[in-house]
Amino acid sequence: MTDNTPHQKISVAIDVLIFTVEDDTLKIVLVKRNEKPFKDLYALPGVALRESETLEEAAERSVGERTGLKNIFLEQLYTFGAIDRDPRNRTVSVAYYALTDPEKLIAVHNADGVSLVPVNEVLAGISPLAFDHREMIDYGRKRLCGKVSYSGIAFEFVPEEFTLPQLQRVYEILLGEKLYKANFRKMISPLVEETGNMLTGQAHRPSKLYRRKG
């Protein structure tokens, strides 16, 4: 950092991709913009970074303002800096992604201008998004997919106690492919343990509930 003269007029934004799995579909939280630029288009929830907060704090603030969620899984994704990505002034955006199970997102369905949208629909480009947010979501979707196999990221999408079919569906949705039950169980068995509780009710037979091994 040898040439760090303060001659810049560059803003720093934080945008957050809040992913969830609902109705067997990977979805993302979008908010309708009520001001220019890109008025009436959907965008990722985002904030301008304040001088007094860290990047993570700004990401948490962004999630909290829109969804009321706190203490969810949050990780830095990538920093986007195309010169014309914001027509107002040069803005570098540090994108984060957040993962949550859909039960915690109930408030979102009621909030004004906030939607839970299938990621595939967004990526198909049916409706345009504000800024470079579609590119961000494309990038985030790939990171998520890449992380499924070698990390425990899928656990972020299920409640603390879950059935194995429930977890398998999340893996399948994130990977975009069907898994053989036997292979899935072999892969997952070192990572989970029975809670001793059963899921009952509905049209299902009672199923064993599991949790992630500590």
Add this chain to the structure above:
Amino acid sequence: MTDNTPHQKISVAIDVLIFTVEDDTLKIVLVKRNEKPFKDLYALPGVALRESETLEEAAERSVGERTGLKNIFLEQLYTFGAIDRDPRNRTVSVAYYALTDPEKLIAVHNADGVSLVPVNEVLAGISPLAFDHREMIDYGRKRLCGKVSYSGIAFEFVPEEFTLPQLQRVYEILLGEKLYKANFRKMISPLVEETGNMLTGQAHRPSKLYRRKG
């Protein structure tokens, strides 16, 4: 990005970790600072982002100014935004890492105030670094190590034509452990092909030269 009022006084810097493998050691390019803050301490080569350049262009500029290198492997690492990381003013730094084989870095050894330093020495904290650059190098070292197994990143550290023992040494240095020759060859054989040339001279018997498969 709904609250993007331009009330910020935040600078954006780009810092680059230029890694190489020389004398069986993972090394990194550091530059001695000749101004405050952290005068006379070593730092990563970095620049202030200009309004008219992308993040990648700024990273390339930073590498070029210090080493004369062009068109080397460059990838975004992580964005560092601790509030007090720069005592002058709030500065968010987008860190990149660059990989190169040491032959291309000859100019660096001669340049004033530019050094090629073993990463282990830096991480051992023998001499303090400017800013949070030691943290950046720690993070970069881990990313590098993680990428060795599942990507072809090690090829960036050898010339276009290389011997298999040469490549194996790079893997060992990046992974921090000895590899069995037979295992290494099995792992690497789908990725390389013979060039038909031989490495001769020195104290060695002639060795077959390989290149990465297209």
